[in-house]
Amino acid sequence: MHDLVVVGAGPYGLSIAAHAAAAGLDLRVFGKPMASWREHMPPGMFLKSEPWASNLSDPDGAFGLAAYAATRGTEARHGVPLPVGLFASYGLWFAERAVPPVDERTITSVQACPGGFRLTAEDGEQLLARTVALAVGVMPFIDIPAPLLGLDRAQVTHSSHHADLTRFAGGDVTVIGAGQAALETAALLAEQGTSVRLVARSQRLNWNTLPPPLDRPAATAARAPHTGLGCGWKNWLYAETPGVFRRFPEATRARIFTSALGPAGAWWLRERFETAARVEVRLGESVVTAVPAGGRVRLELFATTGRTETVETDHVIAATGFTPGLDRLGLLEGPLAEGLRTVGPSRAPEASAAFESSYPGLFLAGLLSAPSFGPSMRFVYGASYTAERLVAGVRRRVGARGGPLAKVRQRQVLRQVRQDRDQGRIPVK
Numbered sequence: 308m309h310d311l312v313v314v315g316a317g318p319y320g321l322s323i324a325a326h327a328a329a330a331g332l333d334l335r336v337f338g339k340p341m342a343s344w345r346e347h348m349p350p351g352m353f354l355k356s357e358p359w360a361s362n363l364s365d366p367d368g369a370f371g372l373a374a375y376a377a378t379r380g381t382e383a384r385h386g387v388p389l390p391v392g393l394f395a396s397y398g399l400w401f402a403e404r405a406v407p408p409v410d411e412r413t414i415t416s417v418q419a420c421p422g423g424f425r426l427t428a429e430d431g432e433q434l435l436a437r438t439v440a441l442a443v444g445v446m447p448f449i450d451i452p453a454p455l456l457g458l459d460r461a462q463v464t465h466s467s468h469h470a471d472l473t474r475f476a477g478g479d480v481t482v483i484g485a486g487q488a489a490l491e492t493a494a495l496l497a498e499q500g501t502s503v504r505l506v507a508r509s510q511r512l513n514w515n516t517l518p519p520p521l522d523r524p525a526a527t528a529a530r531a532p533h534t535g536l537g538c539g540w541k542n543w544l545y546a547e548t549p550g551v552f553r554r555f556p557e558a559t560r561a562r563i564f565t566s567a568l569g570p571a572g573a574w575w576l577r578e579r580f581e582t583a584a585r586v587e588v589r590l591g592e593s594v595v596t597a598v599p600a601g602g603r604v605r606l607e608l609f610a611t612t613g614r615t616e617t618v619e620t621d622h623v624i625a626a627t628g629f630t631p632g633l634d635r636l637g638l639l640e641g642p643l644a645e646g647l648r649t650v651g652p653s654r655a656p657e658a659s660a661a662f663e664s665s666y667p668g669l670f671l672a673g674l675l676s677a678p679s680f681g682p683s684m685r686f687v688y689g690a691s692y693t694a695e696r697l698v699a700g701v702r703r704r705v706g707a708r709g710g711p712l713a714k715v716r717q718r719q720v721l722r723q724v725r726q727d728r729d730q731g732r733i734p735v736k
Contacts (some may be wrong), residue, residue, distance in 0.1 A: 309333045310705045312426055312436040314414045314638070316340040318398060318687045319673040320442035322364035322694040325405040329366045330698055332705070335434065336409045337426075341398035343444050344391055347467045351495050352391040355487050355573045356686055357518065358383035360535035361394060364691035365405040375400050385521050388575045417441075418640045423668060438701045440662075442672040447636055448629040452483060454594045455625060462604050463597070466492050466626035475501045481606065481620040483594065485509045486570035489626035490580050497583035504587035504618070506608060511590060513571040535688030536568060545682045549692055550660060552681035560678060561651040567682045592616075597623065631655045631674045643669065651678040661700025662693060668704055670697050 311327050313320050316338035324336045339346075354361055361383075362371040375397040376383040383389060402409055413429040423437040449465045460468075466488045472495055482493045485507035496503045521533060531538040534546035545552065545567060552560065572580065580586065589608065595615070596607040603619045610616070632653040633644070648665040650657040656664045658671045658679040672693050677684035683692070 308423060308435040308437055309335050310436070311335075311438045311440060311701050312337065312414075312424070312434065313440045313442055314338065314417070314426070315442035315444055315673075316402065316409050316411075317343055317442065317444045317673070318363050318690050319444075319693060320440070321398060321402050321406055321409075322690040323440050323442060323672060323697055324407070324409075325363070325365040325370075325401075326694040326698040327701065328405070328407055330702055332698075332701065334407060335436070336406060337412055337414045337428070338409065339411050340402045340409055341395045343446060343467070344395035344398065346470050347446065348391045349469050349472045349492075349495060350392065351498075352491055353388035353573070353575070354391060354394055355515075356535065356688065357385055358387070358389050359385060359521075360686070360688045361389065362691070363398060363401045363405075363687070364694045365401070370401045370405045372397055386518055388573065414638070416640050417638055417643060417669075419642055419666065437705045438668040438670060440670040440672055440697060440701070441636075441638070441675060443636070443638065443675065445629040445674050447638075448631045448674060450627045450630050451625045452594055452627060454597050455483075455623060458597055458599065458604060458623070461622075462599060463623040463625060466624055467629075469624070472496055472501075473499065475499075475622060477501065478621040479619075480504075480622050480624060481506060481604075481618070482624045482626055483507070484570065484626035484628070485512055485590075486626065486628065487572055487576070488628070489570075490572040491576055492624060492626050493586050494576060494580045494583050497585045498579075500585075502585055503583075504589060504620070506589045506592050506594065506606075507570075508593045508611075509570065509590060510611070512588070513569070514577045515571050515574045517574045536683060536686065542568075546688060549680035549683055549689065553658075553660065553679050557650055560681070563681065564651060564678050568685075594623075629674060631677060636675070642666070653678060655679070659700070660696065661703070662697040663700050663704070670700060672697060 310332040311334050313324050313336045316336055327334045358372055372383045414426050415429050416427045417439055418425045423435060424439045425433055425435055427433050449467060451465055455463045475496055476499050479502040480496055482489050482505050493503050493505050532543050534542045536542040536546045591611040592608045594606050595609045598605050600619055603621055604623055605619050608616050630653045632655055633649055643666055648657045655678040656671055658676045662670050662676055664671055674685060683689035
């Protein structure tokens with residue numbers, strides 16, 4: 308029986324695995340490394356976060372983004388947007404050096420059993436673990452507006468469904484939303500010659516401003532400190548003190564979770580979007596009905612002014628975000644699915660200070676923990692805070708066997724794996 312199985316190999320899963328391996332835990336990691344970044348984002352996209360706020364976490368801090376950029380002969384610089392492809396490659400580099408070999412199979416179910424958990428892989432193989440960390444990312448939690456749910460995949464998709472937008476070249480696409488995903492998707496479509504309209508409930512588009520230099524006068528920095536979520540003391544609270552957020556009343560957490568860091572485009576996207584002349588922007592409108600119409604989609608749009616209008620489009624892309632909830636997880640069975648304490652209207656599993664759910668030994672990470680710990684868990688920046696505390700919780704749960712010597716042995720193993728890979732003795736996928 309393994310000490311820990313990590314389900315998911317994105318930034319949170321890999322960071323947790325790096326800390327668990329260094330702690331000497333008997334560990335397995337499942338999932339395609341950086342799959343969301345490699346398979347669900349089209350070329351031409353950039354990270355919204357600053358490079359220095361986009362590090363995966365290992366205990367020694369040896370495998371940060373800047374270290375990877377140096378191996379590529381480049382720099383990850385403040386105020387310079389980072390291509391998604393470069394970040395995905397960084398995650399693979401991190402996995403090769405800080406984490407034991409990842410099993411790329413998907414875990415399809417997690418059940419409680421005596422002494423821990425029974426997990427089933429996609430090919431039917433089962434394994435046992437004393438603890439489990441769910442770092443499943445965002446894909447189970449996609450939001451598509453209710454009026455669009457009656458359409459099939461050929462007519463409506465979520466923005467995260469696309470690693471390639473070229474299929475829409477020369478066509479007509481309606482994008483729903485006003486956040487970064489909606490604005491960047493619309494810009495990419497327009498730049499390739501697609502006729503695009505953007506439909507958003509908000510009355511105006513919001514844009515982040517150019518971040519100030521990292522090196523600023525002390526008085527200026529004190530008024531609006533830099534944080535991994537942007538400048539300002541409110542953002543500092545969310546970014547640096549998720550444990551304080553967790554102590555807020557549930558109603559307060561729910562309100563902040565749904566309203567903080569609302570829809571906005573990155574500063575570097577604004578000029579591209581506003582010069583993409585073929586983007587028709589329709590603000591203060593929402594879709595009330597959507598029906599097939601001779602191979603196209605007929606949308607009825609309702610405006611806040613009371614006006615309704617019908618438009619036809621070839622395809623609808625809902626860039627409407629993600630909402631974590633137990634009902635959407637679709638992985639847990641039996642008491643795990645039915646008996647967990649939840650938080651907020653989305654019914655996300657509640658997490659302890661160590662990221663442990665109400666079922667002993669079942670830990671939560673990433674977006675799934677955001678209703679408990681706040682907005683930072685929506686971003687890569689929260690991975691370090693999570694990994695350190697979650698692995699400490701796992702060690703308390705399984706018993707910290709081996710102590711420092713186990714850590715030394717595990718680091719020796721990881722070092723040898725890295726050397727073997729670098730020298731070509733282990734093939735790298």
